[in-house]
Amino acid sequence: MGGFAGHLHRFRNTDVPIVDQSAEKMADDKEAGTVASPADPSIHTDSDADKIEEDAQLGVQSIQALTKVWTKNDIILAYITIWTIFFIDAMQQNMGNSLLAYVTSDFYAHGLTATTGIMSGLIGGLSKLPLAKILDIWGRPHGFFLMMCCLTIGLILMAASNGVKMYCAAQVFYWVGYNGMSYSISVFLADTTHLKNRSLVFAFAQSPYIATVWIGGPLATAFLNGPGWRWAYGTFAIITPVICMPLFFLFWRNYRKAAAAGLLPNRPGKDRSAWETTKYYLVEFDVVGLLLIVTGLALFLLSFSLYGYQAQGWKSPLVISFIIIGGLLCIVFVLWEKYWAPVTFIPYDLLTDRTVLGACVLCANLFVSFYIWNSYFFSFLQVVSGLTITTASYVVNIYSIGSCFWALVVAYLIRVTGRFKWLAQYFGVPITILGVGLMIQFRQPGVNIGYIVMCQIFIAFGGGTLVICEQMAAMAATTHQWVATVLAVEGMFASVGGAVGASIASAVWNGVFPARLQQLLPQESMANFTDIYKQLPVQLSYEQGTPTRDAINSAYGEAQKWMIVASTVTQIISIVAVFVWRDISVKDFKQTKGLVV
Structure with a gap:
């Protein structure tokens, strides 16, 4: 806690602003229902540059909304x-x-x-x-x-x-x-x-x-x-x-x-x-791409660690199949991502x-x-x-x-x-x-x-x-x-x-x-x-x-x-x-x- 408090204190006493906010409230924002009432002092309403991005992903918009209401x-x-x-x-x-x-x-x-x-x-x-x-x-x-x-x-x-x-x-x-x-x-x-x-x-x-x-x-x-x-x-x-x-x-x-x-x-x-x-x-x-790349890389990489436990070593059918199938799945993953996903x-x-x-x-x-x-x-x-x-x-x-x-x-x-x-x-x-x-x-x-x-x-x-x-x-x-x-x-x-x-x-x-x-x-x-x-x-x-x-x-x-x-x-x-x-x-x-x- 001491380390964090020290950082926070330094942020507050230098040119690093811990808060980006203004006291103004745009009437059209209120009518659109995108922001809360200015009577609530805990809601931070900023300039246009600090508004929630309308074209951003929902999760990004949500976290931007969170940073406007937390204290x-x-x-x-x-x-x-x-x-x-x-x-x-x-x-x-x-x-x-x-x-x-x-x-x-x-x-x-x-x-x-x-x-x-x-x-x-x-x-x-x-x-x-x-x-x-x-x-x-x-x-x-x-x-x-x-x-x-x-x-x-x-x-x-x-x-x-x-x-x-x-x-x-x-x-x-x-x-x-x-x-x-x-x-x-x-x-x-x-x-x-x-x-x-x-x-x-x-x-x-x-x-x-x-x-x-x-x-x-x-x-x-x-x-x-x-x-x-x-x-x-x-x-x-x-x-x-x-x-x-x-x-x-x-x-x-x-x-x-x-x-x-x-x-x-x-x-x-x-x-x-x-x-x-x-x-x-x-x-x-x-999901298709995820299964292809995880399975392909897993099979290919596991062959390097399991060959020592096979009687035939690198010539083992298990090891050879892991390498071939794993490599092919990785190639199919690339093709899937480029042409079909x-x-x-x-x-x-x-x-x-x-x-x-x-x-x-x-x-x-x-x-x-x-x-x-x-x-x-x-x-x-x-x-x-x-x-x-x-x-x-x-x-x-x-x-x-x-x-x-x-x-x-x-x-x-x-x-x-x-x-x-x-x-x-x-x-x-x-x-x-x-x-x-x-x-x-x-x-x-x-x-x-x-x-x-x-x-x-x-x-x-x-x-x-x-x-x-x-x-x-x-x-x-x-x-x-x-x-x-x-x-x-x-x-x-x-x-x-x-x-x-x-x-x-x-x-x-x-x-x-x-x-x-x-x-x-x-x-x-x-x-x-x-x-x-x-x-x-x-x-x-x-x-x-x-x-x-x-x-x-x-x-x-x-x-x-x-x-x-x-x-x-x-x-x-x-x-x-x-x-x-x-x-x-x-x-x-x-x-x-x-x-x-």
């Missing part, structure tokens, strides 16, 4: 609630990351640690596009509530999982819900801020990660040593809806207030039959803008690189570096704490200079390449943990810069009407990038680690080869310095080396993606309406 206290309460939601979610994620290897090991599937995130990350990201339609057609509260329910169901299913398949299904629900909630909140933040202040608000919303870094590891340890990992998920299945509901009710109350004031637009189609309504939404959400799934007119496309490509590449080097990092720190769960979680989360802290600095620089491209081009990309590249040398057995920490700090500062800058680039290149769509497309690129990165990491791990382990294991441990490969606790059961543990550590080092080489090479794409951006100034750029920060 300063509503803004403060909303932002405090948002910070609390991100705090709880960040704490649960940090704990979940620490538990993941133990969950998959409990199901005798440690090698599937990266695979569990492929489908969930992919579907979670692609779901943002239909969610953007929900937010724009039905409204922000509806989408937020629906995603909260998905997240809660995911946590319940994870707690009840009886195998890795059910756990993967639970992850799909969880990540659809989590990504959807985060996306809904991001759209809300964009709706309620000036563009020049938006990076600061986005950085503020992510600041809970700075604190939760120190909580996730000890919390995971406490649950593992106490009631077990199932209760870790079950506990947050109770906490999450309790924390989220206040924001939903705040949304809903102000929507009802806007409706009572006559500001909300009339919704067409009230006289449609059930079948006509179903057909309308099937077309609007492009009544409403396109991806707005090509936005993607033709080089700044939007460059921002999306950078976002995807950041996730590709991150998931390649991070997928087995937590296990590496415990097995090779000999760290405890808590200490390993601190090292892993250096990226979270560093990037979130540095994002505040970057956001302030954007606010002062009005530019974002120079930060990404001359600082963000170079320091990221430096940090990832150095890990090729330092993430090996026998290397002092301090060098690994140094690399994490470099990557954190680079990531904190690039994430804020690519979001600003995507939003600055469009109008308020398309902010939700642009953020959804950016989220889709992020999830596809994460799925690609996890697939590459899983392919390298399953291709290098078991082969190298089989070469190095002493004869007396060969009988336990399968258990060693599939279970993290078995790997940790061998003392450091014994021949078996040395063999395990060397196999880890070999797999990590090739994973990080691949991660470093992908950074070439980041250089090109930032280079093509337009150098847009975000100062004096009016994009939102009503009472905004």
